[in-house]
Amino acid sequence: MLVKKPGDIAPSEITPRGIYQRRRDLIKLASAGAILGAAAPFVGAQTAGLQKLEAAKNARYGTTEAPTAYKHVTGYINYYEFGTEKEDPPQFAKRLRVRPWTVAVEGEVAKPRTFGIEELLKFPLEERVYRLRCVEAWSMVIPWIGFEFNRLAKLVEPTSKAKFVEFVTALQPDTMPGLRLPVLDWPYVEGLRIDEAMHPLTILALGLYGEVLPNQNGAPVRLVVPWKYGFKSGKSIVRIRFVERQPQTAWEKANPSEYGFYSNVNPNRDHPRWSQKRERRIPDFFARRETLMFNGYGEQVAGLYAGMDLKKLY
Ligand SMILES: Nc1nc2c(c(=O)[nH]1)N[C@H]1C(S)=C(S)[C@@H](COP(=O)(O)O)O[C@H]1N2
Ligand SMILES: [Mo]
Numbered sequence: 001m002l003v004k005k006p007g008d009i010a011p012s013e014i015t016p017r018g019i020y021q022r023r024r025d026l027i028k029l030a031s032a033g034a035i036l037g038a039a040a041p042f043v044g045a046q047t048a049g050l051q052k053l054e055a056a057k058n059a060r061y062g063t064t065e066a067p068t069a070y071k072h073v074t075g076y077i078n079y080y081e082f083g084t085e086k087e088d089p090p091q092f093a094k095r096l097r098v099r100p101w102t103v104a105v106e107g108e109v110a111k112p113r114t115f116g117i118e119e120l121l122k123f124p125l126e127e128r129v130y131r132l133r134c135v136e137a138w139s140m141v142i143p144w145i146g147f148e149f150n151r152l153a154k155l156v157e158p159t160s161k162a163k164f165v166e167f168v169t170a171l172q173p174d175t176m177p178g179l180r181l182p183v184l185d186w187p188y189v190e191g192l193r194i195d196e197a198m199h200p201l202t203i204l205a206l207g208l209y210g211e212v213l214p215n216q217n218g219a220p221v222r223l224v225v226p227w228k229y230g231f232k233s234g235k236s237i238v239r240i241r242f243v244e245r246q247p248q249t250a251w252e253k254a255n256p257s258e259y260g261f262y263s264n265v266n267p268n269r270d271h272p273r274w275s276q277k278r279e280r281r282i283p284d285f286f287a288r289r290e291t292l293m294f295n296g297y298g299e300q301v302a303g304l305y306a307g308m309d310l311k312k313l314y
Contacts, residue, residue: 045067045069045070045209046070046071047070047209047210047211048070048074048211048214049211050211050212050214051211051212052210052211053121053125053145053206053207053210053211053212054125055125055126055127055145055207055210056124056125056126056127057126057127058126058127058128061128061130061200061201061300062128062129062130063129063130063131063141063296064129065129065131065141066141067129067141067142067143067209068140068141068142068281068282068283069283070209072140072282072283073140073142073208073209073217074090074214074216074217075087075090076140076282076283077089077090077216077217078134078136078230078231079093079178079216079217079218079235080178080181080183080184080188081169081170081172081176081178081179081186081188081236082096082176082177082178082216083177083178083181084178084181084183088178089215089216090214090216092176092177092178093214093215093216093219094215095175096170096172096175096176096215096219096236097172097175098117098215098219098220098236099117099220100116100117101116101117101220101221101238102114102115102116102117102238103115103117103120103221103237103238103239103240104238104239104240105152105156105239105240105241105242106239106240106241106242107162107166107241107242107243108158108159108161108162108242108243108244109156109157109158109159109162109242110156110157110158110159111155111156111157112156113155113156115152117220117221120152120204120206120220120221121206123147123151123152124147125145125146125147125206125207126145126146126147126203127143127144127145127210128143128144128146128203129141129142129143129144130142130144130201130224130226131226131295131296132224132226132230132233133229133230133265133279133291133295134229134230134231135229135230135231135259135263135271135276137274137275137276137278137279137280137287137291138279138280138281138282139279139280139281139282139289139291139295140281140282141281142208142209143208143209143210144203144205144207144208144224145205145206145207145208145210146203146204146205146206146207146224147203147204148200148202148203148204149197149198149202149203149204149223150197150198150199150200150202152204152240153165153197153198153242156242158194158242159242161244162194162242162243162244163193163194163243163244163245163246164191164192164193164194164242164243164244164245164246164247165191165192165193165194165197165240165241165242165243165247166189166190166191166239166240166241166243166247167189167190167191167192167223167234167237167239167240168187168189168234168237168238168239168240168241169187169188169189169190169234169235169236169237169238170187170236170237170238171186171187171238183254184250184251184253184254185250185253185254186250187250188234188235188250189234189247189248189249189250190223190231190232190233190234190247190249190250190251191246191247191248191249191261192225192232193246193304194242195304196225196301196304199300199301199304200300201225201226201227201297201300201301202223202224202225203223203224204221204222204223204224204237205218205221205222205223205224206220206221217235218233218234218235218236218237219236220236221236221237222234222235222236222237223237226295226297227264227265227294227295227297227298227300227301228262228263228264228265228295229263229264229265231251231259231263232263246261249261251263257272258271258272258273260313260314261313262305262310262313262314263314264294264301264305264310264314265291265292265293265294265295266293266294266310266311266314267290267291267292267293268293268311269310269311269314276291277290277291278290278291279291
C-alpha cells in the first residue's frame with residue numbers, strides 16, 4: 001500500500017498526464033476499432049438496461065449537438081476512487097453500493113434534512129443534453145436526467161450566512177480500490193459559490209440516456225455544472241454543506257497551481273502543462289474543436305463573474 005500523502009507528491013505525478021496519456025488513449029481506441037465510429041444517434045442508442053427514468057425534455061438549457069455514444073459516456077471515465085485509468089471505473093465501480101443511499105444537507109440552513117435516494121427520485125425529473133468538458137482537453141455530450149439543485153436548496157432554507165456550498169462524495173474503502181492511491185485527500189470534495197450552485201444550469205443528476213446513472217458515472221446522484229471543467233461535478237454525493245467560507249476542494253489541496261476553485265472552462269487560460277484552446281470530442285483523436293468560453297454557456301453564466309479577473313481566479 002502506498003503511504004505518501006498528497007503533499008509529498010510531485011506535481012508531475014499527479015494526473016492528468018497530458019500527452020503521454022493521450023498517446024496511450026489513442027492506441028487503445030484504435031485497437032478497439034473506435035476510430036471509425038461516429039457518435040451513435042441518441043434514439044435507439046444501446047444502453048445498459050438499468051432502471052428506466054421518466055423525464056420531460058428541457059431543450060431550453062441543452063445543446064443540440066449529437067450526444068456521445070453510450071458506450072463512450074460509460075466507458076471512458078474519470079472516477080479516481082476506482083482507479084486513474086479511463087477504463088478502471090467501468091470495471092471496478094460495479095462494486096459500489098448504491099442502496100441504501102442518503103444525502104445529508106446541513107450547515108447554514110434553517111431546516112437541515114437528510115434525503116433518501118427514493119425521495120430524490122421523486123423530484124420532477126428533466127432531461128438536459130449538456131456538454132461535459134474535462135480539464136484534460138476532451139469533451140462529450142451527455143443526455144443527463146436530473147433536477148435543478150436550487151429546488152433541493154429551497155427545501156432546506158439556506159441562511160444569509162450561506163455563501164458557498166460544499167459537496168462531499170462517497171467514501172467506501174471496501175469497494176473503492178483507488179482510495180489506496182495517494183492522489184487526492186479523500187473523500188473527493190468539491191464546492192461552488194452559492195450563486196453558482198443556485199444557477200438553473202446546475203443540476204443534481206440521477207440518470208443519463210433514459211436510465212438511472214451507471215455506477216461509473218456517479219450513481220446514484222452526482223452534480224453536473226456544465227460551464228466548469230468536469231472535475232467540479234462530484235460523483236456519488238453523500239453530503240451537501242452550506243457554508244460561510246470558501247471550501248477547500250480535493251483538487252485544490254492536491255495541486256493549487258493547476259486546479260483553482262472556480263475552474264470555469266476558459267480557452268484563454270492554459271493549464272500549466274497544456275493548452276485549453278481546443279478539445280477532442282470523444283472518440284475523436286485530435287484536438288480540433290475550439291473550446292468555448294464557459295463551455296458555450298456564457299450567455300447564461302458570464303454575469304456571475306462580472307468584474308472578476310478569470311485568469312487570476314481560475
Ligand atoms: N467522486 C468523484 N467525482 C468525479 C471524479 C472523481 O474522480 N471522483 N472525476 C471528475 C472528472 S475529472 C470528470 S471529467 C467527471 C466525469 O464524469 P463522467 O465521466 O460521468 O462524464 O467526473 C468528475 N467527478
Ligand atoms: Mo475531468
